[in-house]
Amino acid sequence: MADRCQPASRRTDSHHRRVGLLPVHGLILDDHVVRGPPNDGARTGLVAQWDGTRLCGRSDHGPGSSGGHDDGAVCRGPECLSRQPADNRSGRRRVRLEQFRRHHQKHQERDMTRHLLAFAGLAASAAFFVSAAHAAPELPGFYWPGGARQDSTFNAPGTSINGMRIDAFGALIDKINSDLAEAEILAQAAIPKAQIDVANGVAGLDANGNVTANLLSVASTTQTVYTAPDGTLVTLPLSVLAGLSAMNFSPTVGAESVVMGGLPDAAGTVGHQALTLVGRPYSNYNAGCTLCVFSTADNIHEGGGMAGLSGMDPVGGAYSVSHGDMAAAGFYQYDEFSDARVLAQAASFTATTVTLATPMTIEQMAQLHPRMYIATNVVNTAVSATNANGTPQENTYWGYIKSWTANTITVYGWGVPNAGSLADGDGQIPDISKLDTTKATYTVPMVFIGIPAKIWSKNTVVHMDGNKIYGANATARANSYVREEEDFLAQNFTKPNSFTYQGPTVSYNCSNCDANAASPDSYGYLINGGGLPRA
Numbered sequence: 245m246a247d248r249c250q251p252a253s254r255r256t257d258s259h260h261r262r263v264g265l266l267p268v269h270g271l272i273l274d275d276h277v278v279r280g281p282p283n284d285g286a287r288t289g290l291v292a293q294w295d296g297t298r299l300c301g302r303s304d305h306g307p308g309s310s311g312g313h314d315d316g317a318v319c320r321g322p323e324c325l326s327r328q329p330a331d332n333r334s335g336r337r338r339v340r341l342e343q344f345r346r347h348h349q350k351h352q353e354r355d356m357t358r359h360l361l362a363f364a365g366l367a368a369s370a371a372f373f374v375s376a377a378h379a380a381p382e383l384p385g386f387y388w389p390g391g392a393r394q395d396s397t398f399n400a401p402g403t404s405i406n407g408m409r410i411d412a413f414g415a416l417i418d419k420i421n422s423d424l425a426e427a428e429i430l431a432q433a434a435i436p437k438a439q440i441d442v443a444n445g446v447a448g449l450d451a452n453g454n455v456t457a458n459l460l461s462v463a464s465t466t467q468t469v470y471t472a473p474d475g476t477l478v479t480l481p482l483s484v485l486a487g488l489s490a491m492n493f494s495p496t497v498g499a500e501s502v503v504m505g506g507l508p509d510a511a512g513t514v515g516h517q518a519l520t521l522v523g524r525p526y527s528n529y530n531a532g533c534t535l536c537v538f539s540t541a542d543n544i545h546e547g548g549g550m551a552g553l554s555g556m557d558p559v560g561g562a563y564s565v566s567h568g569d570m571a572a573a574g575f576y577q578y579d580e581f582s583d584a585r586v587l588a589q590a591a592s593f594t595a596t597t598v599t600l601a602t603p604m605t606i607e608q609m610a611q612l613h614p615r616m617y618i619a620t621n622v623v624n625t626a627v628s629a630t631n632a633n634g635t636p637q638e639n640t641y642w643g644y645i646k647s648w649t650a651n652t653i654t655v656y657g658w659g660v661p662n663a664g665s666l667a668d669g670d671g672q673i674p675d676i677s678k679l680d681t682t683k684a685t686y687t688v689p690m691v692f693i694g695i696p697a698k699i700w701s702k703n704t705v706v707h708m709d710g711n712k713i714y715g716a717n718a719t720a721r722a723n724s725y726v727r728e729e730e731d732f733l734a735q736n737f738t739k740p741n742s743f744t745y746q747g748p749t750v751s752y753n754c755s756n757c758d759a760n761a762a763s764p765d766s767y768g769y770l771i772n773g774g775g776l777p778r779a
Contacts, residue, residue, distance in 0.1 A: 480515030481507035499613035525572035528554035533576035541582035585694030603650035622674035
């Protein structure tokens with residue numbers, strides 16, 4: 245086996261004082277050695293190396309020292325373990341070592357372990373920021389200062405330095421190496437703190453595992469996976485929580501819609517989803533309805549966003565109780581003829597654009613979506629301003645938004661609602677000299693963005709096809725339809741006037757209105773349809 249000893253002159257103090265050294269009362273600890281000055285001012289020192297099993301030593305001569313052996317060989321391999329002192333000066337070396345040990349024992353016993361542990365902590369921390377190829381090096385051993393001139397082996401059972409058994413010290417070194425290896429493994433799986441709750445990073449969690457970051461997502465899609473008996477997987481989309489993404493499935497879906505079910509996969513198979521709400525209304529306003537639906541420009545803190553159920557502030561005490569009915573509803577709905585999202589003056593029109601007199605703000609543009617309604621107060625004189633009953637009707641130009649900039653809105657084309665062939669030709673250009681005077685009385689051309697021309701609170705469409713029910717190619721069975729059923733079940737009222745029941749109720753009220761404000765074709769409840777045996 246080749247001799248692994250090397251000249252001490254190649255391992256100078258500057259070598260041991262490189263980056264990473266920690267001073268320990270005259271000793272220096274790095275990833276290879278613990279070195280200190282020769283004891284009591286001696287010009288030579290004993291340097292011992294721990295190989296993980298035993299302590300191996302040699303003499304370290306300074307310039308001009310006596311005793312020869314100027315190569316200062318340091319035995320670093322197992323072969324040094326069998327070497328014994330070359331002459332009878334071994335006893336003197338042991339005495340000088342014992343003197344040095346007593347001299348430094350008080351300080352080094354306390355500080356050796358502390359600094360080793362401190363180094364282990366620093367190395368473990370550093371392991372989180374280095375790759376496996378550049379991980380913190382192991383600690384193969386240490387050197388101990390002394391006064392011997394020649395190589396010596398300290399391998400007696402129970403040999404100790406500064407009160408620490410050599411075998412225990414070696415075990416500590418092994419433990420540090422083991423911890424560093426474990427830290428390196430953990431580092432590879434660790435997420436740096438700087439990548440938590442930041443863009444392109446990960447969301448943070450609190451102590452209970454709850455996500456602490458705000459959920460900001462362009463699209464959030466849920467799916468279900470069916471596993472066939474042969475192991476084949478079929479993934480079906482169930483819901484989309486961002487409308488712009490849902491529009492990729494169907495252009496008829498609004499950009500502000502939450503879609504549940506009806507979404508096809510690549511093969512055309514549809515994933516269906518049902519909604520079950522089990523609520524228990526307990527108070528007024530929105531706490532009074534299991535399902536509360538609002539069509540309004542207001543936010544949830546304003547009137548349009550609050551259910552009109554016993555609508556008195558509870559903190560009003562007796563007054564709130566006395567002027568409310570303490571009601572609740574399974575379903576509550578509110579609709580309003582809300583304002584335009586953007587109301588702006590127009591400067592000019594083309595067959596597919598409108599240029600605005602003042603650029604839109606970012607907040608205004610943020611409310612726009614493709615295919616959104618856009619109305620004008622510029623009329624098409626070919627269409628009457630009133631219907632047969634004399635009620636005002638739309639004869640102004642409308643369109644669907646295709647795209648926009650701050651200054652210009654592009655549409656697919658301009659037309660007049662319900663005008664049919666009177667205004668269905670392409671290339672129509674609104675004439676800004678012809679403005680509406682029946683409804684709005686602006687003297688300049690305007691655009692109203694994001695409003696409808698008519699509002700339904702509820703519009704039910706039922707389609708029954710006999711070809712699907714009867715014949716050789718039938719695909720359905722139901723041939724009965726009930727528009728709506730209400731089962732009111734009362735019992736155990738044994739006295740007159742014990743309860744009140746009211747069927748469908750229409751409450752109509754028009755404040756500050758002309759006596760004939762409602763047109764002749766207005767009605768509260770109409771059952772209409774030819775061929776019905778009875779109403």
